[in-house]
Every structure is written in structure tokens, then in C-alpha cells.
Amino acid sequence: MRNVLIGGLCASLILGLSACNDEANSKAPETGKTATAQAVTKVLGSGIEFANFDKSVRPQDNFYDYVNGTWLKQTEIPADRTSVGAFYDLREKSRDDVKAIIEEVAATANLKPGTDEQKVADLYRSFMDTDTLNKLGVSPLVKEVDAIRAIASKDDLVTYFAKSQVIGGGTPMAFYIDVDAKDSSRYATHIWQYGLSLPEKDYYFNDAERFVNIRKAFVEHIAKMFTLAGFAAPQESAEKIMALETAIAAQHWDVVESRDSTKTYNKYQVKDLPTLAPDINWNAYLTALGADKQGDIIINQPSYIEGLGKLVKDTDLPTWKTYMQWQLLTHFAGQLNDALDNENFAFFAKTLNGQQEQEPRWKRGVATVNNLLGEVVGKVYVKRHFTPEAKDRMEQLVENLRGAYGDSIQELSWMSADTKVAAKDKLAKFNPKIGYPNKWEDYSKLTIAADDLIGNAMRASQVEHQRDLEKLGAQIDRDEWHMTPQTVNAYYNPTMNEIVFPAAILQPPFFNMQADDAVNYGGIGAVIGHEMGHGFDDQGAKFDGEGNMRDWWTEQDLKEFSDRGTALIAQYDGYQVFDDLHVNGGLTLGENIGDLSGVTIAYRAYKKSLNGKEAPVIDGLTGDQRFFIGFTQIWRAKIKEESLRNRVATDPHSPAEFRALGALSNMPQFYTTFGVKSGDAMYVAPEKRVKIW
Template sequence: MKKLIVGGLCASALVLAACSQTDTAQTPTAEAVQKALGSGIELQNFDNSIRPQDDFYGYVNGTWLKTAEIPADRTTTGAFYDLREKAQADVKAIIEELAATDGLEPGSDEQKVADLYRSMMDTDTINKLGVTPLKGEFDAIAALADKDELSAYIAHSQIIGGGTPLAFYISVDAKDSSRYATHIWQYGLSLPDRDYYFNDAERFVKIREGYLAHIEKMFELAGLPNAKASAETVMAMETALAEHHWTRVQSRDSEKRYNKYNVADLPELADSFNWARYLDTLGVAGEKAIIINQPSYIEGFGKVFGEYDLDAWKTYMTWQTLTHFAGQLSTELDEENFDFFARQLNGQAEQKARWKRGVDKVNGDLGEVVGKVYVKRHFTPEAKARMSELVENLRRAYGESIDDLEWMSPETKVKAKQKLAAFTPKIGYPDRWKDYSTLEVKADDLVGNSMRAAKWSHASEVAKLGGPIQKWEWYMTPQTVNAYYNPTMNEIVFPAAILQPPFFNMEAEDAVNYGGIGAVIGHEMGHGFDDQGSRYDGDGNLKNWWTEADLKAFQERGSKLVKQYAAYQVFDDLNVNGKLTLGENIGDLSGATIAYRAYQMSLDGQEAPVIDGMSGDERFFIGFTQIWRAKYKEEALRNRVATDPHSPSQFRANGPLANMPEFYETYDVKPTDAMYIAPEDRVKIW
């Protein structure tokens, strides 16, 4: 990264212990360092020049921030990203064992994994084929006779994994969580966000210039005619679509996104588009209703669809096909695609090693096949049992915290606790695995494999319509380093791969684990009660369960959090978007607050042991802060601030702590310290 994202004033020494409450520290002994490392505290990352009261994130991670180097094939490094690299290497070992095996039974899961990986690694065949794997699609686009056929082709493009101006999907009906419904989301842009097409700042002007040149170059490399004119057409059409896109802040609003239309009434939104052909091609012609997330976008899309002639749309769809499959084509096309979207846009210096991309491909298309083996090798029953215990401890702490809320009425507390009790935790891996038996995979057909996988996925989704909710389904594989909350199923999900140090350490003592994975658990629980998750009841329905006064009090607290984060400066010319990040910031604040409470409850009234001079509270706050360490390329961080609902990592650590009275007490934070927020301005939600 060109500019380190580290704040704070210079003072104090590396703190091993209670010195965190003063400005001096003793030099730790080698034995103390070894003990602390064994407990999960990563002392080697501390910075002895930063006072914890000024910048706790820099204090805990500062030496690492100064010395860590972002690998050339990444735009970010840190706790999450290093663990993802480990998971990737673990999966590689599984895949390569299969890929090295001869005589695998045709059609078996093992054959599919091995051949999918081989198809990604066989660059000789990929280069020999060039753009040929897309010839059938290019010919189909060229042969479109009218816009009715174009409407059907747009659906076909989605089914095979190509680009389209509309994103169709199947999901639980947010106002009737007992059934699945069809949905449409705005889509069709290649730059990260609508504002990239309109912002007049020099950076965005250069991005648009680079994108236009990139489109032209890709058309040339693919041997397609009229490259320059085609690029200008694509840019004009994407810009026209972008004008109608909702902002990311607008698209966060669950209520405003829920717009159920009778299919028969869709022409009232966009009469130039043949909805019947579109939906029939998708295989959902029998559906009577559809949920439109951004109705004004559909209206705008209808205008753009009508205003641009068939030839322009053919050019646009040709581009969408080419750019969506570019990374699986010849080295020339692959490198040009990388050069713009990774190097120019995000500052990534080098392509990922081919094997990493092969692992990503297998994880994406056959993730649960390798996930079964991954779990057997890397996730113990003991870890699952310990994690289950932690989840229930956090749930109990959350319940007691709700009881203690001064701003919430007894009536709403009852509803909140009913929702909390209804949370379904999923830990490690699915109880029921996906069946890939109908998916065909060939060792010499990478693009074909991708298209068949997309078709298989689409068919699996459409098959849900009219059936029971598949509550066993996971939306992340076990080898994913992440977690999520699903509001329409009211579930919190923790894949096996995140349940490792520094998030979850079976060898570490409780304070560090509660600060790490405990805060992650609390974060996902917090999403059930963030500004959007709180709109869903315990059954997963978008339904108000708040009294009017309580909802107003809750929203006032959210507004204060928006203001706090909007004041955080990422660069001299760029601050955090407090409205875009509100849900995640509530999750982070809830996670730290509830995890701390759960840790205190785990002590059962006993004083936490002092380990190497550090109190239990200190170890908790350190454990929480070290999981957020991250270092970014400037280009990537700027894109994240524009598009990512998560705040940059230093604010994910410092932001919650600056609101916690317990942090002030532990580190004796004074009004003159940089992290100080006046008591009346601190935010406590849950």
C-alpha cells in the first residue's frame, strides 16, 4: 500500500502487560514471549511507539504493519487473508492427490474434481483453443433476429454464467419465509460501482479511459470486428444503465427492495423487453409473481433496452460474454483481463499462481466435494464441540444484555429474545452435502465446464420453487474463511476454515478466544439485530416487531454510529461511508460488546488470571484487535471504501473499542487521548 493506514501519537513501549495502563513497559523475557505466543497473543506484532489510548489497532499490530509486505499476487494481506492462503494450500493438497490418480471412475466426484482442476491447469490446450470456446455464443448473438430473441438470449447468458443487464435469482420470500420466490437485481456494469461512470475526479477519469482502452484491446485480441467503435458502444450503454442503478446505500434497505409484482404487470415497468421470453428461457414461466429489488432500475433498463438498437445490444452482449469468461481463455486475453481489472483497478502486481486459480475454480464449482475431505483433515469433533459451547455462551450473554437495555421497552425485549432463541447455528460443515451427480466435467474443456456448472446451479435453484425451504443448505463451503448471517432463515453460519488461529485457537486461553472467534460469533448474531436484520422476525419474515418508540431510539443510536464512522479518515481525500457500513459497524460493535460480556460470564465470578502481566481484559481486547490486522494496496482500499459494506480494518478494531466503557477502564483512556469519545457520544446498541 502506498500509504500505511496507521494512526496514533508516538510514546510508550512494547507492552506485554499492565504497562498498557501507563506509558512505560518492561522488556519481556524470552520465556514470557513464548508463553504469550502459546496463549494466542502475538507479541511480535506490537508497536512500542504507539500508545494504546491513542490507537489500539496500531499498538497491537503496528510492527506488523511496518514490516509486512503484500504479496505480489494480492492486494491485501492480514489475518483473514493469510488464513485464506492456508486454506487454499490445504485444498490444493486434496485436489492434487486426486489429480495425480489414474483410473478414476468416470462420473465420480473424484473424477470431476481432478478433471476440473486439470482443465484449469492445462494452459497448452487453453492457448490452442484461444477464443474458440466462445464461438458458439458469439454466433448465437450475431444471429439474433429481433429484440424478442435478445430477451431470451439475456436469460440464456445468465444460465451459462455470462453477463447480463439483469440478475435473476431464487431466494426465500422475505415476507413469507416458508416459500421460495423469484427475484431480479440490477446488474450489467463492469466497473465496481455506478459512480465510477460519473465521478469527475482525476482517478475516475483515468479509470474510465483505461476501461475504454481495455474493451477495445479485448475485442482486438478476440478477433472481433470494429474494436474501437464496439468499445465506445459498450461504454455508452453501461453508462446509460449506471444512471438508473441504485446506490449501494439505497440497495441496503430491505423494505424498499421488497417490491412484489405480478408477472403479468412487468410490461408496465419495461414494455420494450419481452418478459415472457425471458422468464420462459429461465424456466420459471409458471411463476405468477416476482420480487423486483430496484423497480426504478428496471424502468430505466426498459428505456435503455428500447433506445439502443439490436446491433448495439449485440455488441454489448458480446462484450459481456467475452469479459465474463476472459480469465479462462488464452494467455493473451487472460493477461489483458488481469491487467485492467486487477493491476490498474486494484494495484495487484502479479497474477495468482495458476494452481491458486485452479483451487479457486474447484472451490467455486465443486466446493462441497473437496469440503468433505477438508473437514475430515482439518476440523476436529473437539473443535466443533468447543465452538458450539461458545455460540451458546454468546447467545446467553446476548439475552442478558437485552434484559439490561435501558432504552428498550419490555414489550420489544420479549420479541428480541424470541428472535435470539430462534437463531440456528451452523458450525463447520453441512449436515447434508450437495449432489453433483448430474454435472459433467471434462479435463480439456475449461469454458464448457464453467458453463455446465452454471447451468447445473441454475437448474438446482429453479428446482427449489414450490418445494420446502432447504434449511440444510450452506452458502459457503467448509474451506471458506468467513462467516455469515442469513436473515430469512435466521441462521448464523461458521465454516470450518475460520475456526483456526488467530480467530479460534484450541490451545489458547479463553480471553483470546472470546476476543477473536467470540467477537465473530457476536458479530453474526449482531447482524440479526443490525439496522436491516432487525427488520426480520424470528421466523425470518420481513416484519416489524418493534414499538414505535423503541424503533426510534434504535435508529437514533444507529445515526450516531453513522456519524462516528463517517468522521474516520482513510486518506486525506477519503472518509469511511458511515451509511454504507452501518450494518457491519453495528455487527462489529455488537460482537465486541457481547463477546466481552460472555467472557466475563465464563469467569463465573472469579478473577481472570494475570498471564505475563496481562489481565484477562487486556488479553480480550488484544485478541479482538489482532484478528483485524490488514494492510492494503491504496487502489484496492479506495475501491473497498466505495463498494464494501465493511469498514477498513483499523476502524473495525478501534471503532467498537472507542464505544466500550470497559476499554476505557482497562487502559485508563483520558479526554486528551486520541481514542476518547465523550460518554454522551458513545454508542451502545446491544
């Protein structure tokens, strides 16, 4: 499905003053306060994790390794994970916190049916009860398998594409409802390309040995899943599914094209859809979705839908039915018996991503509750883990960043006065959301049973689909969140012009209530700036302050902006992840602009917050040093090679190391702070450094 949400960052244990090394403490200046004064004054630490430093690395050569090198050398990735680091470890903490909430609710006797508490407890129980799941086997899917086997025509097939999506199964085209990018006062229906099991279209065509082996393993995996499920002709079916998915992949747009908001906005009148794909019964499809009353629809990748229509016509019905059985089985495999669950893990987690062991079942149970009843547990989470003081401080930081961004726009030498007015208008209309929603999601229409995990998942998908349908023709819901409070992430939504920071990310090392402002501006300040930066990245800059996609740039300003983006693409294209793999600068452009804008504006806001005064030296570090270290330590991460290769192919974020190095290598203030000179590995000649905002 299309994910319109952007951003993503995080955190782990912070070392305060008492935990700093002796060398750092010996450099700390005397405060000059009396013991009595110190007793009543809150002393803020640096927030710097000194134990992670590798002093054998010169900061001028690789600042990421200098700040995180010892941690990188000493840290092993657990067998049940593919990554560790600041972001990922904070996710683990959030999961522990949510587990405590769920288990407390689940331990309560005689919960009233239909209450949120009963739903949380029984959903968790339905996932944890493996005895029942093993007894049930694939029987929870029998009704849908029978429906697929009953498909008697291509019109029936297209109708089932819609029905499959409504219950949470697979489909070759994904229907969704979102704000109309060119009319942000209304919701519109959309269709996005879908239907592949492997991460991206290149996996079906790349002739490198790794991809050849993945394709071979994938066919073997399908055959094993069909055998375990008792489906007919496992090997023959696996080969047919692979062939059809390859044909579907051939029609897909690549990941760079698909992130272009201009190219993916193609509004059609529903009555004209037969001219695009005459072999798809559009009336049957939209009626099955409950969206047949809409006059128009946005087709994100028209050539894909055109190609899919030809595949519907030219591929025999039995093959399509086999493919739809596979889509049903693979989408629900993790909620079936141990044998299917383990085989699903063996391919998608182990073979594709290098994860050696399944996570403990409770972790996946927590994820299930978060996915289906997220805001129910979110209410309790924020009461326990997000203080009013933290929200107040975040609101102040956001406004400080907004002010700094406005100053930076005003001072841009490459932007004309007219474009600056429009840019500052957009900035002023940013809507920040911090911590948790003003209005919580209503789950009253969702029925949850302790002995029906698949049914719970299907009913949740149906309720969510109906909730989306009810948006059509209604006012835009500006209170809606697309992440739960316990999610360690953040996002910018261009059609709402909003920046959103869930409570769970507002913890160290991103946001440290016990630390001096320098590290907070380097951490959460850069996150805030990053999300604001998405409003002015290569795609966000196409939207105005009202959330409408329109051209608000002068021709010359747009050329200047585009030229800077082209330079940033070239910079990141040059970063080598492995001997045979580089960063895709085109795919990661938006996030790279966000990172560069974020740290640049956060630094400006930090300096502005000092009101002309010198920052105190804490733990032997100046304020500027703490700022840049604070920024770099949030990107601390270690990822399995298999997983990292997949991410480089599909993830619009650069690998963590280059998110730090790429942004800092363009900042003159970093050069001054750490004495970076020509000949140092991080040195980039001034005329080649990229400055956008």
C-alpha cells in the same frame, strides 16, 4: 448478483507461550504447581502475537497500531496479492490445504468417470492445461458469439439476457431464487440490477482524475480484448459499450439504497410486469429462464428495471449485440488463452486494484475447483483440518454468546418490555451452523471434461440454475450452506435466521485451541457476536425469529434504535482513509453494528464464563487485556491503495483499522482496562459513545 450473505473475518500464525518475548515472560506469575502436576496439566498460552506490537504507540491513542504496528511497518504486500493480514493469510493457508487435496486426487490413476474424484481431478486439469487453452483460443465461445450475432429482434435480445445468465455470462438484470423475505415458508423469484463492468455506478460519473483515468483505461481495455478475440471494430465497439454501460449505470440505485431491505422488497404479479417495463418481453425472458410458471416476482430496484426497459427500446440492436459480446468475453476471459487472460488481469486486477502480478496458476485453479465443486473437496477438508473437539468448543461458545446476548437485551434501558420479548424470541430461534453442512451437495448431474474448461464452467452454471429452479414450490432447505467449509468467512442469513461459521475460519488467531479463553472470546467470540449482531443490525432487525420481514418494534423503540444508528453513521463518516476519502457510514452501518455488538457481547460472555473468578494473568497480561488485544489482532491487515479505494466505494465493511478502533472507542470497559482518558486520541466523551445492544 445479489449477495445475501454477511460477515467476514480470519487468521494466521499464533505465537504460543514459548514464542513470547522476554519482557512478557518475566511478568508471568508463578503457577504454584509442582513439576509433576505441570506435566499432566495442559498449559494454555495467551494467544497474543507480541512480535507485532509497536510499543512506541500509546494504546490510548491508537490501539490498532499499538497491537499491530510493527507488523504493519515490516510487512510488504506480495506482488501477486492486493492485501495481507490475519484474514487474508488464513485464506492462503486454506488454499494450500485444498491444493494438497486436489493434487492428491489428480495424481490418482484410472479414476472412474462420473465420480466426484474424476470431476475434481479433471476440472483442475482443465484449468492448468494452458497448452490446450492457448490452442483453443476463443473457439469455446464461438457457439455463443454466433447466438448473439443471430439476435434479430428486441424480443430475441431479452431472451438472450436469460440464456446468458444461465450459462454464467453477463446480463443487465440478474435473476435469482431466494426465500421470500415476507413469507419465509416459500422460495420466490427475484430480479436485481446488474450489467456493469466497473465496481459501482459512481465510477461512470465521478469527475475526479482517478475516475477519469479508469474510464479511459477501461475503453482501451475493451478495445484490446476485442482485438485479441478477433471481434469486429474494436475501438468503435469499445466506445459503444462504454456509452451503454454508462446509461445502464445511470439507472442503478447506489450502494446505500441497495442495501435497504424494505426498499428492495417490491413484489409484482408477473402479469403486471408490462406496466413496469412494457418494452421487455417478460414471457420470453422468464420462459428462457424456466421460471414462467411463477405468479409473482420480487423486483429489487423497480426504477432500474423501468429505466432498463427504456434502454432496450431506445438503444439500437447492433449496440446491444456488441454489449452482449463484451459481457460474454469479459465473464469468461480468465478461462481463455493467455493473451486474453493477461489482458483481463491487467485491467481488473492491476489498474483497478493495484495487483502487480498474476497469482500462480495453481491458486486460480484451486479457486475454480472451490467455486464449482466446493463441497466435494470440503468433505475431505473437514476430515483433515477440523476436529470434533473444535466443533464442541465452538458450540459451547455460541451458546455462551447467546446467553450473554439475552442478558444484554433484558438490561437495555432504551427498549420496552414488549420489544424485548420479541427480540429474545428471535435470539432463541437463531440456528447456528458450525464447520460443515449436515447434508452435502450432489454434483451427479454435472459433467466435467479435462479438455473443456469453458464447457465445465457453463455446465456448472446450468446445473446450479436448475438446482435453484427445483426449489420453487418445494419446502425450504434449512440444511443448505452458502459457503464451503474451506471458506474463511462467516455469515448471517436473515430469512433463515441462521449464523454460519465454516471450518476454515475456526483457526488462530480467531479460534485457538491452545490459547486461554480470553483471546478466543476476543477473536471468534466477537465473530460469533458479530453474526448474531446482524440479526439485530439496521436491516436484520426488520426480520423476526421465523425469518419474516415485519415490524416487531414499538414506535418509540424503533426511534431509539434508529437514533443510535444515526450516531454510528456519523462516527464512521468521520474516519479518514486517505486525504480525499472518508468511510461511508451509511454503507457500512450494518457491519459497524455487527462489530460493536460482537465485541460488546463477546466481552460480556467472557466475563460470565469466569463465574465470578479473576482471570489468570498470562504472559503479563490480565484477562481483559488479552480479550481486547485478541479482538484487535484479528483485524491486522495491509491493503493496496487502489484496492482499498474500491472497497470503500463498494464494500459494506469498514477498513480493518476502523473496525477495531470504532468498536472499542464505544466500550467503557476498554477505557477502564487501558486507562483511556480525556485528551487521549481514542477518547470519546461518554454521552457521545454509541451503545446499541
